[in-house]
Amino acid sequence: MGGPRFEPVRTIRAYERIVEQVEGAIESGTLTPGQRLPSERDLMAQFSVSRSTVREALRVLQARGFVQSRPGDPNGAEVLPFSPAALHRSMTTLARVDELSLGELVQFRMVLDASANLLAARLRTEEQLAEMDAAIDRMRKAAEVSYDEFSAADVAFHDAVARASRNKLIQISTEVVRSIVVNLIAGKLASSDDRVALMRRSIRHHEEVLDAVRAGDGALAARLSRETMYDYYLDYVPADERPALRALLED
Amino acid sequence: MGGPRFEPVRTIRAYERIVEQVEGAIESGTLTPGQRLPSERDLMAQFSVSRSTVREALRVLQARGFVQSRPGDPNGAEVLPFSPAALHRSMTTLARVDELSLGELVQFRMVLDASANLLAARLRTEEQLAEMDAAIDRMRKAAEVSYDEFSAADVAFHDAVARASRNKLIQISTEVVRSIVVNLIAGKLASSDDRVALMRRSIRHHEEVLDAVRAGDGALAARLSRETMYDYYLDYVPADERPALRALLED
DNA sequence: CTAGTGCACTGGTCTGACCAGTAGGCTGCA
DNA sequence: TGCAGCCTACTGGTCAGACCAGTGCACTAG
Incomplete structure (x- = not known):
């Protein structure tokens, strides 16, 4: 019994890292409701990933109720206030x-x-x-x-x-x-x-x-x-x- | 007061339609936990969309806890049993x-x-x-x-x-x-x-x-x-x- | 019969492109 | 000068095609 408890090595998918970072920024208050995320094209530069990866991250964030995006909006996705x-x-x-x-x-x-x-x-x-x-x-x-x-x-x-x-x-x-x-x-x-x-x-x-x-x-x-x-x-x-x-x- | 209550026209994004269909299949029991979804490449054929769209739908389904995918798995994404x-x-x-x-x-x-x-x-x-x-x-x-x-x-x-x-x-x-x-x-x-x-x-x-x-x-x-x-x-x-x-x- | 090796497939990521929208600046008319 | 209308430069949504690192299975060599 006991011994070092190894955690299973979690493959880190790129989009998950993005989700984590953005979620963290929202939870820590760096990003507040009403603020806008940079556009997807900006985000792909900031995170050094492709747009598909950025978009998958945004889909997850959207599904969790953190952000919402609207086509044609000259700003990026909007950070939403928490809602149940x-x-x-x-x-x-x-x-x-x-x-x-x-x-x-x-x-x-x-x-x-x-x-x-x-x-x-x-x-x-x-x-x-x-x-x-x-x-x-x-x-x-x-x-x-x-x-x-x-x-x-x-x-x-x-x-x-x-x-x-x-x-x-x-x-x-x-x-x-x-x-x-x-x-x-x-x-x-x-x-x-x-x-x-x-x-x-x-x-x-x-x-x-x-x-x-x-x-x-x-x-x-x-x-x-x-x-x-x-x-x-x-x-x-x-x-x-x-x-x-x-x-x-x-x- | 009264009059016809128009619903706001919801833009139907392609990946949302996919999410709806898969979610419906799971909730109606057509897809049961443990079963596998077709591979992303099959899905793109079945839904007549590109793989990016399929993947965005899968990300949403995954965020909602319905499915999970694993790289290299010769089968498609797995339908998960409901969990809290x-x-x-x-x-x-x-x-x-x-x-x-x-x-x-x-x-x-x-x-x-x-x-x-x-x-x-x-x-x-x-x-x-x-x-x-x-x-x-x-x-x-x-x-x-x-x-x-x-x-x-x-x-x-x-x-x-x-x-x-x-x-x-x-x-x-x-x-x-x-x-x-x-x-x-x-x-x-x-x-x-x-x-x-x-x-x-x-x-x-x-x-x-x-x-x-x-x-x-x-x-x-x-x-x-x-x-x-x-x-x-x-x-x-x-x-x-x-x-x-x-x-x-x-x- | 088994150990080992490919191969065919998976999901994850990237590149580059097009489209339909939107907003804001610009132009030209009144 | 004022404003209506157009234009452009963006946005997100979608598509096509490509590459990679894994996985599992069939096949092969011992």
Whole structure:
């Protein structure tokens, strides 16, 4: 056992070196979002490689969400601000390829949203409470009019809570998982009558959650938010997956 | 309001069409992991494009974790089984670029691990309990000998719990976030004496968690697991981030 | 039957070229 | 003088053809 642990000799492909350098420059702040990379022809001179190699590197950087190029642009590729787009893509792929069920996704949302509420109850500012108030108000006004607007207001509420948790990871994951769930159930919405009833119930639930957050009762806020989400998505989740969701409710 | 909602005309770059087609074939199961793509020269014939275009498409597919190519391989690029590697990368980038703090990461781990324990307490099989037992046993044996082996056993325990939660998303996120945390604190480990004390305490904590899981007491298992992790990482987390962690403890 | 040697193929890289776009300067008209 | 419109010098996207260092397999010589 032990002995020198040799690392496998990694063949260094030229385009990978370029990717590393550019990525490093972005992560270290040498290159900041909005700045432009030199043109491909300049880069091939700077790196002493051919344009194909430069372009392969740029494709990788683009796939990772670091840069974007536009044909005809007299400047080079643009350095992008970080966005969870790449994270979003890989999670979406996961949902498509890796047999991720709606039940698992909703369960994960319940976990995230509950912790966001728990933290928000303890850490929220008055301003954030006002945001949540405003979001519920929007939900009330939209409920009888437009389901899309209701949905948007609902999203705004959950976003406000996520922000109040002061945890970026919770914020971003919430956002990513939510959009996947919404995409999955899009098209198989409940009938119009059911929908109105659902929205009304949902508003009441959100009010209760907000009360708990306002009161600083994290445990209650977490429990209520789980119940809210369970209630809201129950009809979309296949019967055999529901027990797993219920397992998150019994406290 | 309303009116026809025109989508922006997306310029269709040739290599993107190739990426779409191959990705579609993989997601639909036409191409399964382990299978080989035709060689680049075959692909250029099949898609009626030049090799550079084929290669740019392959670079993107590789960056997204779908395929991998090896020089000299008489077969073409290999279709990879899905792995959270891409997810891992984007999250790591997030941690580096987007000022994600250790506190936030540990907090997220506490959330994930707690829910995994909560679910495991209700859904675990006897077999999985045995796995957890075995992992704690390994931790006991390693504690006085090797910190690395202790760590590995610790990981095995948490993995077993995550599997028992029956939620792949929790499993994968746990895995990804853990490795980022471990990387972040690598090198600034506590002193050797402290370490042994820490390991002993950690074992006791894990035993308590396992007892709760075995007893089916999800709420207790969740609370204990949060406390365990808080205790274990406290020293690495800057003082000003600790209140946020404690906010997760008060139930 | 096996050790060793080619050979045909792979991916990685390079060169040089053309095209359709874009932006900004220039020209010429009002 | 002011501005509309053209021109040019760039950009990224694509193509064609070439070379190289590896790899695996078939074939061959012992």
